[in-house]
Amino acid sequence: MPPRNVTPTEVGVQARFEASRTVAQMQRGKRFDMTQGLIVTGTDTDVGKTVFAAALSGALGAYYWKPIQCGLAEGGDTSRIRALSGLAPDHVLPEIYRLEMAASPHRAAEAEGLEISIAKLKLPEAPGPLVVEGAGG
Numbered sequence: 349m350p351p352r353n354v355t356p357t358e359v360g361v362q363a364r365f366e367a368s369r370t371v372a373q374m375q376r377g378k379r380f381d382m383t384q385g386l387i388v389t390g391t392d393t394d395v396g397k398t399v400f401a402a403a404l405s406g407a408l409g410a411y412y413w414k415p416i417q418c419g420l421a422e423g424g425d426t427s428r429i430r431a432l433s434g435l436a437p438d439h440v441l442p443e444i445y446r447l448e449m450a451a452s453p454h455r456a457a458e459a460e461g462l463e464i465s466i467a468k469l470k471l472p473e474a475p476g477p478l479v480v481e482g483a484g485g
Contacts (some may be wrong), residue, residue: 386479389479389482394484395484396426397484403432411472411479414483415444419448419456423465444468457467
């Protein structure tokens with residue numbers, strides 16, 4: 349049977365469920381020390397990284413950071429994170445690179461004549477848990 353298309357609502361519901369389960373496991377001490385933070389990653393665009401990161405950040409009261417934001421013409425993820433997570437504005441940390449093109453970071457940077465410096469992508473200091481959202485594409 350071929351896979352069916354999943355609606356954005358179904359992705360959001362599943363992300364919230366997974367985030368609450370992850371938080372519950374962490375609270376029982378089964379995962380790791382929250383001082384290490386969490387990285388949310390996925391292999392493509394629109395696979396639910398932002399929704400999951402928002403649910404997880406909101407559930408933990410964490411700081412959120414996306415080091416490289418591509419696709420600013422489509423609005424980017426910062427406003428979605430704020431709306432979905434309920435985080436205070438100071439809990440959404442600024443991106444290091446903000447690129448217009450909706451593509452993988454290396455392609456978007458190349459199109460804008462930029463070079464992404466690994467040295468600039470150092471994890472920010474946060475006074476609490478940190479959720480980092482990686483790029484898809």
